[in-house]
Amino acid sequence: MSYLPLINLRTGEHAKVAHIAAGRAATKRLYEMGFNTGAEVVVIKNDTGPVIVGLFGHKVALGRGLAEKMLVSKK
Amino acid sequence: MPKTVALAGNPNSGKTTLFNALTGANHHVANWPGVTVERKEGQFRCGSDVYTVVDLPGIYSLGAFSEDELVARDYILSGEPDVVVNVIDATNVERNLYLTTQLLEMGANVVVALNMVDEAESLAMSLDAQALSKRLGVPVVPTVASKRQGIDQLMAAAVRAAADPSVKRKLDLSYGQSVDAKVTQLEKLLKDRDLVYPPRWVAVKLLEGDGQVLKMVEERLTSQDVEELRRVCEEAAAENSDLQLEIVDGRYRFIQKVTRGAVARPKKEVPTLTDRLDKVLTHRFWGLPLFAVIIFAVFQLTFVIGQDLLGGLVGEGVGLLGEYIDGLLARANASELLRSYVADGLIGGVGVVLEFIPLIVILYTLMGLLEDSGYMARAAYVMDNTMRKVGLQGKTFIPLIVAFGCNVPGVMATRTLENKKDRMTAILINPFMSCGAKLPIYLAFIAAFFPKYGALVLFSLYVLGVLVALAMGKLFGRTLFKGESSHFIMELPPYRMPTLRNVVRNMWDNVSSFLVRAGTVIFVVVSLLWVLAVLPAGVEPYGSESILGRVGAVIAPVFAPAGFGTWQASVGLFAGVAAKEAVVATLGMVYAGVEEGVELVSALQKAFTPLSAFAFLVMTLLYTPCVATLATIKKETGSAKWAFFSAGYAFAVGWLGAVLVFQLGRLFGLS
Numbered sequence: 063m064s065y066l067p068l069i070n071l072r073t074g075e076h077a078k079v080a081h082i083a084a085g086r087a088a089t090k091r092l093y094e095m096g097f098n099t100g101a102e103v104v105v106i107k108n109d110t111g112p113v114i115v116g117l118f119g120h121k122v123a124l125g126r127g128l129a130e131k132m133l134v135s136k137k
Numbered sequence: 138m139p140k141t142v143a144l145a146g147n148p149n150s151g152k153t154t155l156f157n158a159l160t161g162a163n164h165h166v167a168n169w170p171g172v173t174v175e176r177k178e179g180q181f182r183c184g185s186d187v188y189t190v191v192d193l194p195g196i197y198s199l200g201a202f203s204e205d206e207l208v209a210r211d212y213i214l215s216g217e218p219d220v221v222v223n224v225i226d227a228t229n230v231e232r233n234l235y236l237t238t239q240l241l242e243m244g245a246n247v248v249v250a251l252n253m254v255d256e257a258e259s260l261a262m263s264l265d266a267q268a269l270s271k272r273l274g275v276p277v278v279p280t281v282a283s284k285r286q287g288i289d290q291l292m293a294a295a296v297r298a299a300a301d302p303s304v305k306r307k308l309d310l311s312y313g314q315s316v317d318a319k320v321t322q323l324e325k326l327l328k329d330r331d332l333v334y335p336p337r338w339v340a341v342k343l344l345e346g347d348g349q350v351l352k353m354v355e356e357r358l359t360s361q362d363v364e365e366l367r368r369v370c371e372e373a374a375a376e377n378s379d380l381q382l383e384i385v386d387g388r389y390r391f392i393q394k395v396t397r398g399a400v401a402r403p404k405k406e407v408p409t410l411t412d413r414l415d416k417v418l419t420h421r422f423w424g425l426p427l428f429a430v431i432i433f434a435v436f437q438l439t440f441v442i443g444q445d446l447l448g449g450l451v452g453e454g455v456g457l458l459g460e461y462i463d464g465l466l467a468r469a470n471a472s473e474l475l476r477s478y479v480a481d482g483l484i485g486g487v488g489v490v491l492e493f494i495p496l497i498v499i500l501y502t503l504m505g506l507l508e509d510s511g512y513m514a515r516a517a518y519v520m521d522n523t524m525r526k527v528g529l530q531g532k533t534f535i536p537l538i539v540a541f542g543c544n545v546p547g548v549m550a551t552r553t554l555e556n557k558k559d560r561m562t563a564i565l566i567n568p569f570m571s572c573g574a575k576l577p578i579y580l581a582f583i584a585a586f587f588p589k590y591g592a593l594v595l596f597s598l599y600v601l602g603v604l605v606a607l608a609m610g611k612l613f614g615r616t617l618f619k620g621e622s623s624h625f626i627m628e629l630p631p632y633r634m635p636t637l638r639n640v641v642r643n644m645w646d647n648v649s650s651f652l653v654r655a656g657t658v659i660f661v662v663v664s665l666l667w668v669l670a671v672l673p674a675g676v677e678p679y680g681s682e683s684i685l686g687r688v689g690a691v692i693a694p695v696f697a698p699a700g701f702g703t704w705q706a707s708v709g710l711f712a713g714v715a716a717k718e719a720v721v722a723t724l725g726m727v728y729a730g731v732e733e734g735v736e737l738v739s740a741l742q743k744a745f746t747p748l749s750a751f752a753f754l755v756m757t758l759l760y761t762p763c764v765a766t767l768a769t770i771k772k773e774t775g776s777a778k779w780a781f782f783s784a785g786y787a788f789a790v791g792w793l794g795a796v797l798v799f800q801l802g803r804l805f806g807l808s
Binding site: 084085086087088089090091092093094095096098099101106107109110111112114117118119120121122123124125127128 | 197198200202228229230231232235260262381382385386389402406411412415419421424514518519521522530531555623624625626627628629630631
């Protein structure tokens with residue numbers, strides 16, 4: 063299974079979180095918000111500006127820099 | 138001693154709605170000791186018993202990332218609350234249970250309010266509160282706080298839990314084999330020490346690298362023990378670089394077990410109203426212009442309702458009251474001096490400020506509607522690109538929006554920014570956002586010079602404030618606070634119908650603090666200025682020979698290049714440092730004193746030209762923040778240096794802005 067950054071996903075694509083390669087604090091915060099290993103996410107909006115991700119049926123906006131550092135496996 | 142119920146929950150979980158529903162009109166707002174985090178406290182009655190309800194800050198976790206989290210954790214650990222009501226959003230159970238899990242690990246006496254079950258139902262989710270309760274080991278009560286459903290059952294459960302704390306259960310989680318081994322190892326070292334907190338919890342926190350807990354341990358154990366603890370922690374971190382994340386994973390594994398079969402979403406998600414609204418409101422092209430339109434509409438409505446419909450009502454009332462009191466004083470043969478103090482000082486000064494109450498009520502109501510609906514998070518979202526361009530991030534815009542109401546909570550709201558650069562910049566540019574107290578100044582001048590273009594002038598001032606804030610943000614990023622802005626992580630909560638109770642209460646909190654200021658700071662300033670205006674004895678009150686006039690005349694030349702080098706304007710600006718409303722109060726006083734019966738508006742028309750009036754508005758928009766804001770800056774930055782810096786550089790920026798407006802305007806033949 064190969065991983066790719068979240069930012070490469072298109073609107074509507076589903077994926078599972080595999081690894082977050084951001085700084086310590088940001089990574090932990092993301093984990094605590096539910097973006098932990100294996101969490102299922104769906105990209106709701108990815109054009110300009112932060113990427114909007116669906117998690118547990120709710121929306122979280124992630125800065126583009128962060129979306130580059132979040133590695134996921136496409137479903 | 139009444140028992141205490143603490144409310145804990147994620148942001149947007151409906152915690153404030155529940156607090157408002159529980160406490161009715163009965164609440165007061167203060168700060169937690171030592172920090173500027175807001176502490177809301179109210180009373181709740183159950184039969185003949187009275188309970189104190191404390192609203193904790195909205196948080197995602199009980200780590201020690203931010204002051205909010207620390208305050209909440211310390212308070213729960215202090216043992217003061219007899220029961221913690223944990224409000225969780227029924228549409229987002231999984232993430233909300235993270236905080237619940239941490240509360241249980243801590244050994245708190247928890248009752249869960251499964252809030253907004255109506256919304257979960259409309260999303261065709263199925264929830265089994267009984268199963269959740271059984272697996273968590275604490276009561277779980279379904280509620281709809283906005284409709285007051287389930288409140289009685291919830292509080293009955295809370296009262297039961299408060300009466301019998303012995304049933305509370307401390308949760309011991311497994312975080313995976315390797316982590317568990319370390320936890321046990323640490324726990325052994327911590328056993329039977331005078332730690333106050335459960336040893337296992339302390340062990341987990343130490344592994345999570347929690348600085349606060351480490352400090353506590355250092356204070357209570359011998360240096361030898363601390364050395365040993367450190368060694369184990371360092372060893373654990375060296376063996377497993379993902380240790381902290383595995384602990385979080387452990388909590389989510391527990392949550393998965395708890396929710397399995399008890400929380401189910403429909404397989405195929407139907408697009409909700411939120412999805413449809415977001416398609417438009419966060420659109421890559423339309424998002425930003427729509428944000429501008431919405432804010433403009435807020436100002437336009439403020440004028441239409443606050444000024445055209447209700448405006449003048451309070452003014453007339455104040456006028457009638459003034460005449461009535463003056464009549465009484467005249468009949469009682471009161472001295473000229475007292476009559477002048479009441480008529481010019483109190484009625485002319487404080488009264489002028491009160492006339493703007495209808496506008497402020499409307500503005501805060503509309504802002505509250507936006508906030509309660511969930512739109513503010515979208516505003517930060519659409520602003521992210523713009524903020525990035527000046528080296529900041531979208532979340533930095535939220536404290537700036539808060540500042541539209543008042544800079545004091547605006548500066549405090551920067552606490553949600555984890556990154557120092559973001560936070561310091563957001564604090565220092567915060568005062569450029571036009572606060573509600575400056576509104577009366579704009580409105581008085583708009584009435585005098587730009588009655589037809591009220592909303593436009595107002596909008597242009599607010600936009601100018603934002604632009605200056607962004608420009609200074611960029612400048613600070615290049616000079617004082619270099620470095621990367623932190624990442625943008627923000628929840629976009631579903632749009633919700635604002636509840637009347639929340640909006641009204643939020644508005645009233647703001648308006649009442651406005652009234653309190655009118656009765657205290659502004660009253661004192663006005664009284665002081667009045668004294669200076671009638672001394673030395675024998676001079677014409679409010680004349681240029683009075684102390685006030687002479688001091689003003691000394692400062693006045695500074696403002697001559699900006700077109701308002703009069704002693705009255707100088708005194709007004711000076712008074713504005715105490716509180717911005719005092720600018721209008723002072724102008725009302727010094728101009729009303731000139732001739733009997735002259736309204737502020739016509740006095741302003743004589744003293745200013747449209748151009749110098751606009752320059753004056755730019756000055757008031759940008760110059761030195763009020764003392765309350767400066768004090769908050771000192772507190773939040775932990776240093777008086779930044780408060781002085783803020784006072785000084787804002788004055789320079791304001792002066793420069795006013796001079797530019799006036800001189801450029803003249804170049805283009807305006808007057």
